[in-house]
Amino acid sequence: xxxxxxxxxxxxxxxxxxxxxxxxxxxxxxxxxxxxxxxxxxxxxxxxxxxxxxxxxxxxxxxxxxxxxxxxxxxxxxxxxxxxxxxxxxxxxxxxxxxxxxxxxxxxxxxxxxxxxxxxxxxxxxxxxxxxxxxxxxxxxxxxxxxxxxxxxxxxxxxxxxxxxxxxxxxxxxxxxxxxxxxxxxxxxxxxxxxxxxxxxxxxxxxxxxxxxxxxxxxxxxxxxxxxxxxxxxxxxxxxxxxxxxxxxxxxxxxxxxxxxxxxxxxxxxxxxxxxxxxxxxxxxxxxxxxxxxxxxxxxxxxxxxxxxxxxxxxxxxxxxxxxxxxxxxxxxxxxxxxxxxxxxxxxxxxxxxxxxxxxxxxxxxxxxxxxxxxxxxxxxxxxxxxxxxxxxxxxxxxxxxxxxxxxxxxxxxxxxxxxxxxxxxxxxxxxxxxxxxxxxxxxxxxxxxxxxxxxxxxxxxxxxxxxxxxxxxxxxxxxxxxxxxxxxxxxxxx
Amino acid sequence: xxxxxxxxxxxxxxxxxxxxxxxxxxxxxxxxxxxxxxxxxxxxxxxxxxxxxxxxxxxxxxxxxxxxxxxxxxxxxxxxxxxxxxxxxxxxxxxxxxxxxxxxxxxxxxxxxxxxxxxxxxxxxxxxxxxxxxxxxxxxxxxxxxxxxxxxxxxxxxxxxxxxxxxxxxxxxxxxxxxxxxxxxxxxxxxxxxxxxxxxxxxxxxxxxxxxxxxxxxxxxxxxxxxxxxxxxxxxxxxxxxxxxxxxxxxxxxxxxxxxxxxxxxxxxxxxxxxxxxxxxxxxxxxxxxxxxxxxxxxxxxxxxxxxxxxxxxxxxxxxxxxxxxxxxxxxxxxxxxxxxxxxxxxxxxxxxxxxxxxxxxxxxxxxxxxxxxxxxxxxxxxxxxxxxxxxxxxxxxxxxxxxxxxxxxxxxxxxxxxxxxxxxxxxxxxxxxxxxxxxxxxxxxxxxxxxxxxxxxxxxxxxxxxxxxxxxxxxxxxxxxxxxxxxxxxx
Numbered sequence: 010x011x012x013x014x015x016x017x018x019x020x021x022x023x024x025x026x027x028x029x030x031x032x033x034x035x036x037x038x039x040x041x042x043x044x045x046x047x048x049x050x051x052x053x054x055x056x057x058x059x060x061x062x063x064x065x066x067x068x069x070x071x072x073x074x075x076x077x078x079x080x081x082x083x084x085x086x087x088x089x090x091x092x093x094x095x096x097x098x099x100x101x102x103x104x105x106x107x108x109x110x111x112x113x114x115x116x117x118x119x120x121x122x123x124x125x126x127x128x129x130x131x132x133x134x135x136x137x138x139x140x141x142x143x144x145x146x147x148x149x150x151x152x153x154x155x156x157x158x159x160x161x162x163x164x165x166x167x168x169x170x171x172x173x174x175x176x177x178x179x180x181x182x183x184x185x186x187x188x189x190x191x192x193x194x195x196x197x198x199x200x201x202x203x204x205x206x207x208x209x210x211x212x213x214x215x216x217x218x219x220x221x222x223x224x225x226x227x228x229x230x231x232x233x234x235x236x237x238x239x240x241x242x243x244x245x246x247x248x249x250x251x252x253x254x255x256x257x258x259x260x261x262x263x264x265x266x267x268x269x270x271x272x273x274x275x276x277x278x279x280x281x282x283x284x285x286x287x288x289x290x291x292x293x294x295x296x297x298x299x300x301x302x303x304x305x306x307x308x309x310x311x312x313x314x315x316x317x318x319x320x321x322x323x324x325x326x327x328x329x330x331x332x333x334x335x336x337x338x339x340x341x342x343x344x345x346x347x348x349x350x351x352x353x354x355x356x357x358x359x360x361x362x363x364x365x366x367x368x369x370x371x372x373x374x375x376x377x378x379x380x381x382x383x384x385x386x387x388x389x390x391x392x393x394x395x396x397x398x399x400x401x402x403x404x405x406x407x408x409x410x411x412x413x414x415x416x417x418x419x420x421x422x423x424x425x426x427x428x429x430x431x432x433x434x435x436x437x438x439x440x441x442x443x444x445x446x447x448x449x450x451x452x453x454x455x456x457x458x459x460x461x462x463x464x465x466x467x468x469x470x471x472x473x474x475x476x477x478x479x480x481x482x483x484x485x486x487x488x489x490x491x492x493x494x495x496x497x498x499x500x501x502x503x504x
Numbered sequence: 505x506x507x508x509x510x511x512x513x514x515x516x517x518x519x520x521x522x523x524x525x526x527x528x529x530x531x532x533x534x535x536x537x538x539x540x541x542x543x544x545x546x547x548x549x550x551x552x553x554x555x556x557x558x559x560x561x562x563x564x565x566x567x568x569x570x571x572x573x574x575x576x577x578x579x580x581x582x583x584x585x586x587x588x589x590x591x592x593x594x595x596x597x598x599x600x601x602x603x604x605x606x607x608x609x610x611x612x613x614x615x616x617x618x619x620x621x622x623x624x625x626x627x628x629x630x631x632x633x634x635x636x637x638x639x640x641x642x643x644x645x646x647x648x649x650x651x652x653x654x655x656x657x658x659x660x661x662x663x664x665x666x667x668x669x670x671x672x673x674x675x676x677x678x679x680x681x682x683x684x685x686x687x688x689x690x691x692x693x694x695x696x697x698x699x700x701x702x703x704x705x706x707x708x709x710x711x712x713x714x715x716x717x718x719x720x721x722x723x724x725x726x727x728x729x730x731x732x733x734x735x736x737x738x739x740x741x742x743x744x745x746x747x748x749x750x751x752x753x754x755x756x757x758x759x760x761x762x763x764x765x766x767x768x769x770x771x772x773x774x775x776x777x778x779x780x781x782x783x784x785x786x787x788x789x790x791x792x793x794x795x796x797x798x799x800x801x802x803x804x805x806x807x808x809x810x811x812x813x814x815x816x817x818x819x820x821x822x823x824x825x826x827x828x829x830x831x832x833x834x835x836x837x838x839x840x841x842x843x844x845x846x847x848x849x850x851x852x853x854x855x856x857x858x859x860x861x862x863x864x865x866x867x868x869x870x871x872x873x874x875x876x877x878x879x880x881x882x883x884x885x886x887x888x889x890x891x892x893x894x895x896x897x898x899x900x901x902x903x904x905x906x907x908x909x910x911x912x913x914x915x916x917x918x919x920x921x922x923x924x925x926x927x928x929x930x931x932x933x934x935x936x937x938x939x940x941x942x943x944x945x946x947x948x949x950x951x952x953x954x955x956x957x958x959x960x961x962x963x964x965x966x967x968x969x970x971x972x973x974x975x976x977x978x979x980x981x982x983x984x985x986x987x988x989x990x991x992x993x994x995x996x
């Protein structure tokens with residue numbers, strides 16, 4: 010019972026505070042007080058979530074929607090991982106926004122929806138069966154929409170609608186699968202390793218199940234920006250305010266990953282997919298996305314758009330790690346989830362700082378910017394190195410496991426083709442990130458050192474970036490316990 | 505309770521409405537009298553459902569074994585309740601909406617008479633009675649479409665008349681065949697056809713079912729007889745909302761339920777070519793309706809197209825020819841009524857307060873009318889089928905029914921696909937309106953000197969109630985579902 014009340018508190022506290030902010034927009038004049046209150050709400054939510062993570066695994070029915078549909082929450086290792094990452098990134102992104110949103114209008118609306126999405130995500134991470142997952146998935150799409158179109162320029166509103174319709178279309182593809190699975194008895198709570206094949210009630214034909222699974226992977230993959238439904242991501246992420254882009258890229262795309270994990274490893278079971286056409290298609294789609302995303306990022310000149318394309322590519326690393334369906338791939342995927350979240354959050358925050366302080370948006374303008382804001386650009390450089398995957402940073406570890414996982418599959422060409430694509434993409438990643446660092450610190454001859462002025466942001470912006478950077482590097486040097494946790498989790502779900 | 509009381513909900517509004525033009529009352533008194541009349545009728549109707557007389561009441565014998573008779577059974581009770589609850593609220597809304605219109609007395613006279621006739625359809629004991637009320641419904645409601653008396657309105661009413669009369673003619677064919685090949689014309693769950701009498705005329709009977717499906721389906725706007733509905737949206741909003749989202753069109757869907765489950769019987773049709781034919785018709789209507797709704801920029805017409813697709817959700821559910829299908833049909837019949845009337849009333853309130861009728865004029869309007877747009881957004885989310893809203897429950901039921909049938913006839917999987925396609929289209933045509941109203945582009949905000957406000961309480965009350973209903977049934981629909989399940993099993 011304690012767990013239930015704590016969960017409800019953790020979910021409803023940010024939601025209700027957010028609604029409160031929306032209803033009383035502009036009424037709270039004292040900005041400092043408002044920011045402190047918002048921070049307290051986020052910190053308290055984070056605290057409650059961490060307290061929940063300390064409980065033993067549990068499963069609670071909150072409400073019977075109808076006789077067959079339960080709203081059910083669940084605590085397991087996957088929940089711990091995703092919920093922990095969510096509240097951390099969300100709180101830090103919120104702190105950053107206290108400063109950043111000074112130059113945007115209607116910040117009450119922004120913070121209102123920001124808090125609501127936080128509550129929804131906590132619900133999503135705790136979802137214990139398919140219908141609960143779907144419920145929070147839809148709510149997340151709807152409540153995060155105002156973050157995308159916040160600036161209300163024509164482009165932003167159109168991008169918001171694009172985001173909405175892609176997401177809804179993806180969710181409906183997945184809903185078809187949920188209908189199908191429920192009709193075949195899969196309305197039960199999630200369970201490590203899946204349970205569909207051992208159900209007595211299960212009588213569906215294997216072919217139909219596979220087709221349905223493909224639909225669900227593509228459907229939920231929409232949120233993760235997987236080819237062919239990735240089109241919304243490079244449009245929607247850059248138009249949002251920077252702290253929103255950070256969490257959209259860092260956290261919300263990952264909810265698509267979580268949904269796929271829940272379907273494949275907690276409902277159906279990896280054995281159903283292994284060796285089927287669905288697995289091969291999934292791997293192919295993921296690899297196409299990895300390559301295409303980095304290629305597009307390499308060509309893109311607007312910094313935030315480049316980062317968005319990079320997200321397209323990197324989230325599909327995670328999906329590829331899942332699609333190989335073995336423990337090492339899973340460990341690689343989960344660790345890349347954490348590392349990419351940390352890195353991409355930080356990168357978008359840096360892009361935000363640059364816009365906030367100088368208004369510069371394209372890569373070409375960034376020449377010499379490292380002289381003006383050295384700490385910021387050091388953060389940028391370190392996390393870039395992480396994303397490329399150079400040891401001893403954390404990105405190296407996840408890519409190592411991803412390659413291991415791919416090689417273990419023993420599927421003819423794929424076993425080595427996967428790592429090759431990953432390496433190619435890593436090279437491209439270096440190609441689209443590192444030159445920015447280089448030209449920002451070494452502006453070359455044309456640079457006028459006389460005009461140099463320090464533009465380093467204040468602590469509200471620096472602290473989140475520094476923490477993210479530290480996490481990205483430190484995880485790489487001392488990964489032991491963390492990897493142990495992931496290996497345990499992977500061993501539970503893939504036997 | 506004696507079965508004589510069944511006559512009251514039918515006769516009271518018809519007589520009251522007919523007397524209205526003779527009395528020559530001033531507007532205020534007339535409105536008061538009307539509301540009392542409508543409330544009284546609803547109270548009696550609900551009482552009849554609550555303490556239901558087992559027997560039917562025969563008004564008169566037409567000829568031979570054809571009776572003109574009223575009786576309440578499970579399905580009829582559900583429809584009766586729905587009508588009885590929605591009508592007083594709509595009347596209240598209509599008072600405010602029609603305040604500045606002309607010829608209101610004749611409008612309200614016909615409006616109220618329609619109430620009685622719809623009650624008649626809900627309470628009809630047999631196919632003959634239902635058919636008679638069905639014809640009557642066309643005749644009394646045609647004036648309501650015509651009411652604005654513009655050229656467009658008169659043309660629309662003529663279209664409506666032709667479609668409906670034509671449909672009724674098709675329906676009449678089924679009446680004859682059921683009289684000849686059935687044991688009785690009374691509605692009995694599971695069908696009344698006598699296989700011995702039919703002998704080797706099975707294929708004829710199937711064809712007759714298809715004809716009458718289209719015949720009764722005209723009012724439910726099934727493809728290709730949907731043309732009258734978008735045109736009829738020229739009528740005043742209380743008409744488009746109540747009649748063209750609930751009473752008239754749901755009478756069509758209700759009649760199809762009666763025809764399929766209580767006359768021909770689902771077992772007779774299941775697995776035959778007609779089964780797949782009617783399923784395909786329903787799917788086509790859904791695709792047509794929701795696609796056209798995206799294309800349409802006139803707000804009320806857009807909702808009318810949405811009604812076409814949603815009515816066919818009901819029809820699609822009942823073409824599953826299974827108890828689960830009927831259950832899904834009934835639940836969407838009820839939930840769609842609430843959410844569509846809610847969104848129509850919002851559109852009407854917007855039209856009434858701001859005179860804006862095209863969707864691209866609504867940018868930023870939510871700032872001025874937050875109440876109305878909150879209701880519209882909630883009802884819209886429900887129409888899309890987002891969980892926690894009523895629409896999700898009924899869509900889930902339809903999909904569950906289709907999945908069950910899909911085991912045997914994989915064609916039914918197509919139905920689920922169509923349902924999801926339509927849900928996506930619904931998201932497009934509803935949310936573009938809602939989002940652009942709440943979040944207008946820069947430079948498209950309304951001028952602050954435009955004086956547009958939320959309407960007064962007479963409009964707000966129904967709107968608020970509908971929004972709350974949508975939320976409540978979305979979260980807690982189980983008690984209602986138990987009733988529906990009993991109806992489907994014939995135990996209610």
